[in-house]
Every structure is written in structure tokens, then in C-alpha cells.
Amino acid sequence: MSKILIHNATILAVDNAHGTTPFAGDLLIEDGLIAAIGTNLVPPDGARIINGRDRLVMPGLVNAHTHSSETFFRGRYEGMPLEIWLLYAYPLLMNDPIGKRLLYLRSLLLAMESLRNGVTTLCDDFFDPPAHDLDRLGTVFRAYEDVGIRANVSSAAMNIHTLDALPFARTVMAAELQSLLDFGPPMTAEAYVDFCKSAFDSLHGRAGRVNFMIAPSAPQRCTPELMAACMELAIEKHVPFHTHVLETRTQAITGHALYGKSLIAYMRDLGLLRRNTTIAHSVWVSDEDILLMGQAGVSVAHNAVSNQKLGAGIAPLRRLLDAGVTLGLGTDGVSSNDTARIFDVMRIAGLIHSVSGPEYDKWVTADEVLRMATIGGAKTAMLEHITGSLEIGKAADLMILNLRSYPFLPFNDAAKHLVYAENGSSIETVMVAGQVVVENGRLTTVDETAVFAELAELVPAWLEEHAELERRNSVFAPAMAEIHRRAALAELPLHRYQGDLPFHGTPVRRG
Structure with a gap:
């Protein structure tokens, strides 16, 4: 493998020694790994030298939770809570699965956009009903292998009927x-x-970088037997047990309606709160839930943009952090976010939690958000020994940004620039495992123009078929709307949900 020396750069390592404080230095890459970090490093014979002057070198971002199955629904939906939106993005009545070429291109497009915007690792909670098919899963793996991204990929599972996983549905x-x-x-x-x-x-x-992870969809959608078997295998294989918990108020009602307790308490009772557990969303968690999560050492993938688009609420980040919960950042699917840019999620996460109350010393900081986007996300993926920070022996998953650009002029504080000002426009180079996958702002592993042309040719007809599917599934919308309405009116032990989250503080009560 080639050797690369990045010389005389500003390095933001996000490691234990430097944290989010940048320093001047060189970074040597050999055989896909970071071989040395220091000053005045001597380039080995045959090494490519990259001039780091006026450049910021930092870890690649980690998208801790997304769904490649939504990639063709960008810009398609708005104004729907989760329970209604699911009817259209994940229809109950289905057509045949998407064809294998479009399946490949759909996965490829998500990875291309991710790399172009500095995401070097993504966790794809891939959902491909009606059956689990190893060849189709392999198609997704091949797309990620071809484009050069690091990825955890699931084949998400559920085995409880949709109507039995929702309160009021059968009624x-x-x-x-x-x-x-x-x-x-x-x-x-x-x-x-x-x-x-x-x-x-x-x-x-x-390819040494595309892995399988275990993903039971949600505790209310899977039998205890399925979840226990998933956790056992996740522990055996040292991979995440990746699931959705308490995204919406309806789901908060679900736990009490079905099990007489919160979904987190239900998971605790089943032995499902472990280091391997990665929870997407965690919006409607109580103080008791958060205590259990912190004690167990679970991780949360915070989807700040998606949660707002679907009206789910604002996750209590400060309380989660204070309890010792590991936080990463996810875009969620492109349908509930409309981009694959973690920079967007960083900015929203850095801003939205300032509404949590007048105690401004508890607001989430840019340094904390930057950690969530890098080493925190790597921990949620159980890849912190490989990626998420710039340290000797770790994979050279990194990006190089031009500091002579609008988001960094004048240059003050690196973390604040990255969280509040940068949007990916300053990225010049991206590497994954030492391979340059973006150079001068262009992908090196695929022909973007050719991919865009093929998508423009093939996707419209598929979307026409999907539009008919949307019409068929719209018959269920009134029932889902009524479930959403009843959940909004239902009583919860809301004293448990107060704290740094005023979104939950003014409940609508029955009567």
C-alpha cells in the first residue's frame, strides 16, 4: 500500500491527549494505518507528500444511524409524524422488492454523498422486506466495498405484527x-x-471495513425470544445490537400499554441493556430510563434533524451525557432528513439543545457535539479501536479541510467552526483506511456523472410504481392519525420526563 505524509498541517486528533484542541504537525500513513504523528517527520522512500499548510486534518465523521432504503425518497414527504410517514416510506402493503441494480445504486448513492461530506463510516440499518436474502444483502455490501466507505450493515428484523406493536391499533x-x-x-x-x-x-x-451488525427493529416489534437470540449473537460476534427505542410519544405510550412499564425498563428486564446495545433516538426516555441506560453503558445514536422533521421531540442529551451514556450522531434515513450530511446534524444538535432551559452552563457544547460526530459515533458502532480519532495504529479514516474558506475565516475555535459554520464545502480530501476516496472535492472510486445519469434514467419509473403503492397504503392513514391523536392525549407519568426537556413539560391531558 502507498505511503502518505501530510506535512505541516493543523491536526485535530479528538484523542485523549489533545481532545478537540488542534495542534501543528505531520501525519504519516502506512499500509492504511496512522504510523506516526509529530513534527518534522521524515517521509519514507516513495511516500506521497500532501502539503498541509492552511489545512485542517481531522477524523472522518461517523453516521451512527441511517437507512439506505430511504435514499430515493429525498424531498418527498413532510408534515407527517412517524406513524403516518411509515405508511409511505415503509408501506404495509408492498410491491416486489426493488430490483438489484437499483438496490446497488441506492446504496452507492448514499455512500457517495456521505464520503463527499466527510462521513467515512456509516451504520446502515438496512431493511429489505418481505424476506431476508443473503444475495440482496451482499449487493449492499458490494456497493459500500466499491465506493470505499467503512460501514456496519444490518438486515433489520421484526416478527410481531405491526398492529400488535402499536397502542389502540386493533381498536x-x-x-x-x-x-x-x-x-x-x-x-x-x-x-x-x-x-x-x-x-x-x-x-x-x-474489504476489511464492511461489517454485519445485528438489528432487531424495536423491542415492541420483536418477540423476547428473537431479541434474546440477537443479543447473544451480537455479544459473541462483538458487534452492535442496533435498535430503535422511544422515538415518539406514541412509543412512550406503547411500553406502558403493552408491558406496564417503559420500553427501556422492559429491555432491562429482558437483559437487553448491554455495552453492545445501540439505541436510535431515545427521545421519550424518563429519568429512570436514563439511569438504567447509563448503568448499563449503552449507546445512543442522536438523530437531531430527523426527530424534528417527524415531530418526534428533542432527546435529553445533557441528562444522557451526565448519566454516562455514549452519544453518536445519525442522519437517520434520507427521507426523514433529506441529506446524508452529518455536518447538518452537528449544527442542529449544537443549537436545538439550547432551548433546554435557562441553565446555560448545561447547554450542549460544540466540543461535545464534535466528539459525538467522531469518537462517540465510533463507540456506538463498536469501532472505536479502529476509527473515530487520529491515533497511531488506528485506520487512516480522515478528511482534510481548507482553512482558507468562508466557514473558517477568520479562524477562532476549530470545534465551533466545524459545528456551527462548516457544511462540508471546505472538504478537499477524504481517506478511508489510507485510500484517497475524495480528492479535490471529487470521488476517486466511482464516476459520479455516470452514476447520476443512470439514476436519472432508472429511478423515475420506480418512483411511479411507488406512488401507486402510496395510494394503496393511504387507506390506513386515518387509523394511524387516530393512534397518533390518542397517544397525544394519553396520560404518562410525566414527572419522570421533566428536567432539561421542556418539550415534554406541557402535556395535553384527557378531560
């Missing part, structure tokens, strides 16, 4: 509509684990 939905939702026998825990073991055997570790 509010007409019987004739319920009869349309016959999905056949549910998948068993044994069948899913067998599939996952096959994925580990044939796909895990492809």
Missing part, C-alpha cells in the same frame, strides 16, 4: 382493513439467527 382500525394485513407466519428467532450466521460467514469483514 381504531376497521376489521376490513386489518384483514388486508395478513403477513403470514412470523419469522422465528432460529430462522433469523441462522440468516445472521450466514451473513457473518460470507459477508462480514469484506
Whole structure:
């Protein structure tokens, strides 16, 4: 592998020694790893030398939670809470699965946009109903392998009927509509684990950077047997147990309605709060929930943009951080966010939590947000020993930004510039495992123009088919709207949800 010396740069390591304080120096890359960091390093024979003057070198960003299956729905939906939006982005009534070429291009497009915007690692909670197919999962792996990104990829599972995972659903939905939702026998825990073991055997570790992770969709959507089997395998394989918990108020009602306790307490009782546990969202968590999460050492992927677009609420970041919960940042899918840019999530996360109350010394800081976007995200992916910071022996997953650009002039504080001013426009070079995948702002691994042309040719017809699917599924919208309304009116033990989150502080009560 080639050797690269980045000379005389401003380095932002996000390591234990320097944190988010930049320093001047050189960085040597050999065999895809960071071999040395220092000053006046001597370039080895044959090394490529990159002039780092007026350049910032920092770890690549980590997208801790996204869904490649939404990539073609950019700019398609708005003004819908999650329970209604799901009808259109993840329809109950389905067509045949997307064709393999479009499946490849859809995954490729997400990775291309990610790399162009400094994301070197993504966690793709890939959902591909109606069945788990190793060849189709392999198509996603191949796209990420080809483009050069680091990725954790799941084949998300659920085996509880949608209507049995929602409060009020069987009551509010007409019987004739319920009869349309016959999905056949549910998948068993044994069948899913067998599939996952096959994925580990044939796909895990492809190109040394594309891995398989375990992803039961949510505790209310999976049987205890399935979740227990998933956790056992996740621990055995040292990969995340990646799931969705308490994204919306409806889900907060769900736990109490179905189990007589919060979904976090339910997971605790099932032994599902572990170091391997990565929770997407964690918006409607109580103080008791947060205590359990911190004690267990779980991680949370905070989706600041998606949560606002779907009206889910504002996650209590300060309380989660204070409890010892590891925080990463996720875009969520491109449909509920409309970009794959973690820089957007950083800015929103840095701003929105300032509404948490008058105690401004508790507001989330730019340094904390930057850590979430890098080493925090790597920890949620259980990849902190590989990526997330610039340290000797770690993979050379990094980006180089031009400091002679609008977001950095005049240059004051690196973390604040990156969180509040940068949007990816200053990126010149991106590397993954020492391979230059973006140079002079252009991808080196794929022909962007050719990919865009093929997408323009193939996607419109597929979207026409999807529009018909949306019309078919719209018959369920009134019932989902009523579920959302009833959840908004239902009583919760709301004293548990107060603290740094005034969004929850003025509940609508029945009567």
C-alpha cells in the first residue's frame, strides 16, 4: 500500500491527549494505518507528500444511524409524524422488492454523498422486506466495498405484527382493513439467527471495513425470544445490537400499554441493556430510563434533524451525557432528513439543545457535539479501536479541510467552526483506511456523472410504481392519525420526563 505524509498541517486528533484542541504537525500513513504523528517527520522512500499548510486534518465523521432504503425518497414527504410517514416510506402493503441494480445504486448513492461530506463510516440499518436474502444483502455490501466507505450493515428484523406493536391499533382500525394485513407466519428467532450466521460467514469483514451488525427493529416489534437470540449473537460476534427505542410519544405510550412499564425498563428486564446495545433516538426516555441506560453503558445514536422533521421531540442529551451514556450522531434515513450530511446534524444538535432551559452552563457544547460526530459515533458502532480519532495504529479514516474558506475565516475555535459554520464545502480530501476516496472535492472510486445519469434514467419509473403503492397504503392513514391523536392525549407519568426537556413539560391531558 502507498505511503502518505501530510506535512505541516493543523491536526485535530479528538484523542485523549489533545481532545478537540488542534495542534501543528505531520501525519504519516502506512499500509492504511496512522504510523506516526509529530513534527518534522521524515517521509519514507516513495511516500506521497500532501502539503498541509492552511489545512485542517481531522477524523472522518461517523453516521451512527441511517437507512439506505430511504435514499430515493429525498424531498418527498413532510408534515407527517412517524406513524403516518411509515405508511409511505415503509408501506404495509408492498410491491416486489426493488430490483438489484437499483438496490446497488441506492446504496452507492448514499455512500457517495456521505464520503463527499466527510462521513467515512456509516451504520446502515438496512431493511429489505418481505424476506431476508443473503444475495440482496451482499449487493449492499458490494456497493459500500466499491465506493470505499467503512460501514456496519444490518438486515433489520421484526416478527410481531405491526398492529400488535402499536397502542389502540386493533381498536381504531376497521376489521376490513386489518384483514388486508395478513403477513403470514412470523419469522422465528432460529430462522433469523441462522440468516445472521450466514451473513457473518460470507459477508462480514469484506474489504476489511464492511461489517454485519445485528438489528432487531424495536423491542415492541420483536418477540423476547428473537431479541434474546440477537443479543447473544451480537455479544459473541462483538458487534452492535442496533435498535430503535422511544422515538415518539406514541412509543412512550406503547411500553406502558403493552408491558406496564417503559420500553427501556422492559429491555432491562429482558437483559437487553448491554455495552453492545445501540439505541436510535431515545427521545421519550424518563429519568429512570436514563439511569438504567447509563448503568448499563449503552449507546445512543442522536438523530437531531430527523426527530424534528417527524415531530418526534428533542432527546435529553445533557441528562444522557451526565448519566454516562455514549452519544453518536445519525442522519437517520434520507427521507426523514433529506441529506446524508452529518455536518447538518452537528449544527442542529449544537443549537436545538439550547432551548433546554435557562441553565446555560448545561447547554450542549460544540466540543461535545464534535466528539459525538467522531469518537462517540465510533463507540456506538463498536469501532472505536479502529476509527473515530487520529491515533497511531488506528485506520487512516480522515478528511482534510481548507482553512482558507468562508466557514473558517477568520479562524477562532476549530470545534465551533466545524459545528456551527462548516457544511462540508471546505472538504478537499477524504481517506478511508489510507485510500484517497475524495480528492479535490471529487470521488476517486466511482464516476459520479455516470452514476447520476443512470439514476436519472432508472429511478423515475420506480418512483411511479411507488406512488401507486402510496395510494394503496393511504387507506390506513386515518387509523394511524387516530393512534397518533390518542397517544397525544394519553396520560404518562410525566414527572419522570421533566428536567432539561421542556418539550415534554406541557402535556395535553384527557378531560
